[in-house]
Amino acid sequence: MEELDRERNKLETLEAKNRQRSAMQEAENAEKLKALEQKQRELECLETIKKMNAAKARLKVYEQEINSDEEILDLLHDNVKQRKVAPKLGSLPELLLTPSQPTAKLQQFSAQPQSTRWQLTTDATQEDSTTALARVLADSINISCLLVPEPAVFNGDPLKYKDWKMSFQTLIDRKNIPVNEKIYYLRKYVGGPARRAVESYFLLGTDAAYYAAWDTLEERYGGSFLIAKAFRDKLTSWPKTGTKDSAELREFSDFLRGCEAAMLQIKSLDVLNVCSENQKILSKLPDWLTGRWNRKVIEVEEQHSCFQTFSNFVDFITREAKIACNPVTSLHALKGSDSEKFKPTKI
Structure with a gap:
């Protein structure tokens, strides 16, 4: 029995301690809530003070602008006799001053209260904002009307x-x-x-x-090697250019310029600078153009004792294609004009 009593006493003491702890925690939580509420009130007061300060600053700016407008009006009123047409006021509505009635206009505007003046200026700013918004909407509509770009279909080239x-x-x-x-x-x-x-x-x-x-x-x-091989395969399979076909010559010069641009990134295309590769390319050109290139090669060999590079060859072909495709003085243009002259008219 004594042991049971001891255990009961221990349990009672533990319950009492737990009650005290819970009471203390509740009191601490209540104090924390009060502190939080007080801080929230202080923050609200600070926000209201900020708003009041901002409003005061705006009022000061408005008063300064009103004073500056009144000074401008006084200056205009004093100097209106010397001017024929008065300039526009910065923040005021447009006043067209004519020699017949300048003072009447100024007196009529100065007689207006300050609220109506600011109403006029706010209306002008609202009109400016609406025009800007309309311009933005028109630009967005024009952009949306454009076609959406999409990539091409890759077929393995x-x-x-x-x-x-x-x-x-x-x-x-x-x-x-x-x-x-x-x-x-x-x-x-x-x-x-x-x-x-x-x-x-x-x-x-x-x-x-x-x-x-x-x-x-x-x-x-x-892969760079695959791209270089594709360039060389297309170059070897290129058909021979006709003697009088200037369009094919220009197309061939465009492809050679593409090969020259690819040489900057693909080092395996440097083989095109070799004289044997240049000989293969010459087999695609007409005889008259091969003779001209031969003269260029001989001149460089006699002066510098070296063979022409691929970039020099591309420049030569590009210039010859430009000469052959001249729309006025080239042989192709002259023959085209002659054929149009002798073309029979249809009845």
């Missing part, structure tokens, strides 16, 4: 891969859209052997599949 990749990344890949939509657009703008190379990744529709498809395209069509 290594010469077009870099351009297609840049357009696809700019218009689609860098936008904040889900990967499923990116895979859909990639399927849409890929065709031919390139589509067959990555078609298996389209079925998965995951991030890893999308990036794996890009790795496959980069490996198969984006």
Whole structure:
């Protein structure tokens, strides 16, 4: 029995201690709430004080502007006899002062109360804001009427891969859209052997599949050696230019300039500077142009004891194509005009 009594006493003491602790916690929480409420009130008071200070500052600015307007009116009233037409006032409405009735206009405007003056100025500012808003809306409508750009379809030509990749990344890949939509657009703008190379990744529709498809395209069509080989294959398969066909010569010069631009980034195209490659390219040109280039090569060999570079050859072909395609004095233009003269008229 004594042990039971001891345990009961211990339990009672523990309960009493717990009650005291809970009471103390409640008192602390109440004090914290009071402190928070007091801080909130202080913040509200500070906000109201800030608003009042801002309103006072605005009133001071308004009074200063009113005083400056009144000074301008006084100056105009004093000097109106010396002026024929008064200039526009900065923040006041337009007053056209004529020699017949300048003072009447000024007296009529100065007789108006300050509230009406500020009403006129606010109306002018509102009109300016509405015109600016209308101009912005018109610009946005014009922009929305433009066609949305989209990349071309890549069919597996290594010469077009870099351009297609840049357009696809700019218009689609860098936008904040889900990967499923990116895979859909990639399927849409890929065709031919390139589509067959990555078609298996389209079925998965995951991030890893999308990036794996890009790795496959980069490996198969984006390598520098592959692009250089494509340039050389197209150059070797280029048909021979006719003796009197100036349009084909200009097209060939455009392709040679593309090869020259690619040489800056693809080092394996430096082989075009070799004389044997230049001999292969000469087989695509007419005989009269080959003779002219031969004279250039001989002059450089006699002066510098070296062969002409590919860039020099491209400059030579570009100039000859420009001469051959002159719309007025070239042989092609003269023959075209003669054929139009002797063309029979239809009855």
